[in-house]
Amino acid sequence: MKKPKVRFAPSPTGPLHIGGARSALFNYLFAAHQGGELVLRIEDTDLERSRQEYEEEIVASLKWLGINWTEGIEAGGDNGPYRQTERLDIYRHYTQQLLDQGLAYYCFCSQAELEQERQEQFARGITPHYGGKCNHLSEAEVKERLEAGEPASIRFRVPQNTIYVVNDLVRGQVSFESENSGDFIIVKSDGIPVYNFAVVIDDVLMGITHVVRAEEHLSNTPRQLMLYDALRFSRPEFAHISLILGSDRQKMSKRHGATSLIQYRELGYLPEALLNFLALLGWAPEGEQEIMSKEEIIAAFTLERVSKSPAVFDIDKLNWMNQQYIKKIATADLKNMLLPYINQTEYAADVAALPETKQLVLVDAIRDHLVCLSDVADLLDVFFRETEYEEQALVVLQKENVLPVLEMFKDEFPDYLEPQELQQFLKGIVKKTKLKPKDVYMPLRSALSGRTHGPELPFLIYIWGKDNTLVRLEKTIQKITDL
Known part of the structure; x- marks a missing residue:
């Protein structure tokens, strides 16, 4: 059996939050349990919000928590660069491939036009989607408008009457109908690829076998499956882990207290305790043991024991666990x-x-x-x-x-x-x-x-x-x- 290769690909638009840290940890544990590899990749195509200091903070937070990676930022490897903004030529190659095959096309619709269409669809009770205004433009018209300097994004032509099925390793079989998605943008008018396009290319070229990520990314999966098929790429396996909720069972936010790893580090929580606690957010080992070393968690970790249900962040349990670790220190x-x-x-x-x-x-x-x-x-x-x-x-x-x-x-x-x-x-x-x-x-x-x-x-x-x-x-x- 081929050893798994997974990735953690944060956006450097802020510090590493608890949810991201848990996703990174589950990827690390899954790979380590089977002697696989973890890649750290930086998804920095949000040019306005991405910051170098956030990337450095994310890297430092992962190291502090005890998560090790074998390829990517700082570690190097044969599949770089590992920042998306350094991979634009790679994305252009595949963009042109889709354009040449008629699987993508230029869209000249302005934001104002798209917003008007969106509001009209809302008024008619229709789920907002792109109506396809530009999908039949002639090559001559496209060439003329591009040469005139008219801004244009590139859209993927969504296959019709197609059902996409994900055999999710956590959530089971999930199906999506292509009719629910209009033709979507894969490259913005500034030439920067969108997340769903870049992530597919990166995962394939870096040899990722399993995509382990938060449940909120499940809605992105059908678009990514369309792109895998259009580019004739083999699909990885998917596992979407549950959200983390606060004690009030609402999505974790600042009102629940500290949300980033650096805040917990500054407060004096121990990395061993936080790693132990995060591992138990949505995963349970056999038996009743709760205080576990990283090595014990790696030995026990499987996706089969990851829950579909949301995990509740219990600060009292974290505090108790941290106390237990403090008591053991010389x-x-x-x-x-x-x-x-x-x-x-x-x-x-x-x-x-x-x-x-x-x-x-x-x-x-x-x-x-x-x-x-x-x-x-x-x-x-x-x-x-x-x-x-x-x-x-x-x-x-x-x-x-x-x-x-x-x-x-x-x-x-x-x-x-x-x-x-x-x-x-x-x-x-x-x-x-x-x-x-x-x-x-x-x-x-x-x-x-x-x-x-x-x-x-x-x-x-x-x-x-x-x-x-x-x-x-x-x-x-x-x-x-x-x-």
């Missing part, structure tokens, strides 16, 4: 990953002033509270800001037996400050006071941090050190006395 590595985010906070100098051992303990103290790496900015103030009491903490501090607990803590506070030994010290206070653990830990937490939740007390106390801890305690004892 402390020293996690510290290095957090430093860029720490350095953007007002506490950068405070963290830098800590000995290395305390920096590592600080990382372990906040690890379980990190949903993404940027959360570190909200977790540092408890370590470095003066005590500010939350309302719930003040309620705790006014309870009976609080002062005796605080006084015992102050009087017996040890000189050694290792977190494990501090944990034993706190257990000793529980034992001596004969109180429930929560009636010791909660007053101490409220007194020292001003909060009822946060990092474990031994970690906090170790970072503060003895002198700072006792200053905080004295402040609270005085506050209680004044209440």
